[in-house]
Amino acid sequence: KNEVEQSPQNLTAQEGEFITINCSYSVGISALHWLQQHPGGGIVSLFMLSSGKKKHGRLIATINIQEKHSSLHITASHPRDSAVYICAAKRGTDKLIFGTGTRLQVFP
């Protein structure tokens, strides 16, 4: 069992839909990152959070430390949101443990 698990693995949506990607982890962490990876490999950091909720534009990330669970929400999804979304749990000396990613495709 992976220490960081994401669901779903693949997700398709119509433009405008509300999207939720889930991340569960089984280890103690100091923070959790949500990352976006586009085809070709470039990774962009979306959020780093250790409690509560953060919002940036149409993206919202929440974390529940007691339940060891985080969610990434995308409101009013757009085809340009199509990418792989990865959560990564930060432990101890800044070591990150990555989930396997959720591949999102948003169709017009």
Add this chain to the structure above:
Amino acid sequence: GAGVSQTPSNKVTEKGKYVELRCDPISGHTALYWYRQSLGQGPEFLIYFQGTGAADDSGLPNDRFFAVRPEGSVSTLKIQRTERGDSAVYLCASSFTGRHTGELFFGEGSRLTVL
């Protein structure tokens, strides 16, 4: 430069050869990370530098892999006697480690193909 720079972007080599991959982090970032990503998988931790020293090298798969960061800036990942299983995208990331920061900035990766 403005971002994390990795070279080469693509490297094709033959089994048994030696390979060096370079990472130039964002200026001033003290923390530098190497990850490896196989097709369809999430990145896998290899090694983490804080300044010049390797703070955690527990992810290096075996002694064919070695990484250095002699001046606390540029880092080189070295792979000896490459094997086909080493084929992957090698990602580098840096961050300014502080109490209120920790955001990671990734390079575009170096795609290694071992024939």
